[in-house]
Amino acid sequence: MQYLSHYKLKELVNKYSDHISLPIQMRKEEWVEGKDGKGGEMVRTDTWETVNHANALWTRPKKDITPEQYQDFYKQISYDHHDALAYTHNRVEGSTEYTQLLYIPAQAPFDLYNRNDKTGLKLYVKRVFIMEDAETLLPGYLRFIKGIVDANDLPLNVSRELLQESRDVRNIREGNTRRVLGLLEDLAKSDTATPTQEGDGSSAKDDKYATFYQAFGAVLKEGLAEDMSNQARIAELLRYRSSLSEGQNISLAQYVARMKEGQKAIYYLTADSELAAQNSPQLEVFKKKGIEVLFMTDRVDEWAMGYLNEYQGKPLQSVAKGAADLGDLQDEAEKKAVEEASNTYKPLLEKLKTALQEQVQDVRISNRLVDSPACLVVQDHGMSMQLERLLKQTGQKIPSSKPTMEINPHNALIQNLSTSSSSDFDALAHVLYDQALLAEGLMPSDPATFVKRINSLLLSAQSSALSSAQSPAAEKAS
Incomplete structure (x- = not known):
């Protein structure tokens, strides 16, 4: 009825x-109105x-559509009050014929990171509406794209709830992906204010790409794992802060262009924030030598880097994993100094390893520390401690692993510790480990015990200071 x-x-x-x-x-x-008081x-x-508009904007020639009409249509289909950041409108002919009108929003929706929600393009077949969220027409890492696809013919089931996978659907998905990546490349590579044929607007394109990347950069990185056929194109679109970029985002191409002579790898560091990365102990030797290090502060970064092994033939290497291999950037004298320190401090390394056997798998002399007494590193292909913490917080079961602690033989604390026969050695070793954790932006596993050890060491130091002050006074009195 x-x-x-x-x-x-x-x-x-x-x-x-x-x-x-x-x-x-x-x-x-x-x-x-009713009569005699009736309703x-x-x-x-x-x-x-x-009752219908009988007019599909996307069927009209692009030259006959104004930017205002494009933006009005975007707001109509997306329920967004803001103008789109950029758009592309094309008629595709060939074995699969369709029209695409795709928009990049200016702001991220609140549910951007919820991959379980249905998102996608509006699908029409010969102007007849078929589906609201045709998620198969774009890969997951482009789920923020809004717009419509109007195909001449597609295989549909009776209920219209399922878009059947077919060669035509694959062709449309690949075509949409190429078009969106092309639009992003156009925004990213130009720093002029000249509008594109795609109607990206009137302000500078580099500003528009910065706006896009701030809103959707983390989602775009998912494509490194999801879309191997377009991985190289996606890598060109990535932007990062670095130890030398002074608060500006740079591309991998820009990083490679200013690599130091003899540098063979692209160095990066994952951290919770740019500030945490800038103050990381693992960065010290790179700062000293003026070697640029990329800062990767999105939660998805470490996972994504597992799929991007190299760029322009240069491997990507984490400065917090494995040995700090500087290649030709480290001279023979520096390498020899590390070997000599390893022999000199061998007793201390063994004592620390014994004291921290529950926390670390090894203790060794560091070639990456300059000022800090110690730092923690994981194996070359291991999971960072930050990622391990995040996965544990989400309830995922992960294999247990222990980091390696590296110590700085030039640090006064380490030098004093090597000659100390103090009964507080065990407490000092654990405080050293917990401090290295804090430097990584991580909390000690038992903060209360950490505080107790600190207080105990402070009292011990205070007692020693008082004893030293009283001894000369006692001798003088006698």
Whole structure:
């Protein structure tokens, strides 16, 4: 009975046939007040009204559509009050014929990172609406794209709830992906204010790409793992802060262009924030030598880097994993100094390893520390401690692993520790480890015990200071 309702029929026409070329008319209904105190009602009149627009904007030539009309249509289909950042409108011909009108929003939706929510393009077949969220028409890492696809023919099931996978669907998905990546490349590579044919607007494109990347950069990185065929194109679109970029994002191409002579790898560091990365102990030797290190502060970064092994033939290497291999950037004298220190401090290394056997798998002399007494590193292909913490917080089971602690033989604390026979050695070793954790932006596993050890060491130091002060006074009195 619901389909006898004038309102319901009008709603169905607006949803599924609003853009077909022929006008659809229905008899108009008007509200008529009741007589003698009776309630009013909707009465069908003899006047006919057109209930669909009978005009699909995407079917018109691009030259006949103004930027304002493109933006108005975006707001209509996306329910966004802001203008789109950029858009592309194309008619694709060949074995699969379709029209695409795709928009990049200016702001990220609140549910951007919820991959379980259905997102996608509006799908039409010959102007007839088929699906609201045709998620198979774009890969998951481009789920923020809004717009429509109007195909000449597609295999559909009776209920329209499922878009059947076919060669045509794959062709459309690949075509949409190429078009979006091309639009992003156009925004990223130019720093002029000249609008593109795609209608990206009037402000500078580099500003637009910075706006895009701030909103959607983390999602774009998912494509490194999800879309191997376009991985190289996605890598060109990545932007990072670095130890030398002074608060500006740089591309991998810019990093490679200013690599030091003899540098063979692209160095990066994952951290919770740019500030944490800038103050990381692992960065010290790179700062000293003026070697640029990329800062990767998105949660997805370490996972994504597992799929991007190299760029322009240069391997990507984490400065917090494995030995700090500086290659030709480290001279023979420095390498020899590390070997000599390893022999000199061998007893201390063994004592620390014994004291921290539950926390670390090894203790060794560091070639990456300059000022800090110690730092923690994981194996070359191991999981960073930050990622391990995040996965544990989400309840995922991960294999247990222990980091390696590196110590700085030039640090006064380490030098004093090597000659100390203090009964507080065990406490000092654990405090050294916990401090290295804190430097990584991580909390000690037992903060209360950490505080107790600190207090105990402070009291011990205070007692020693008082004893030293009293001894000369006692000798003087005698």
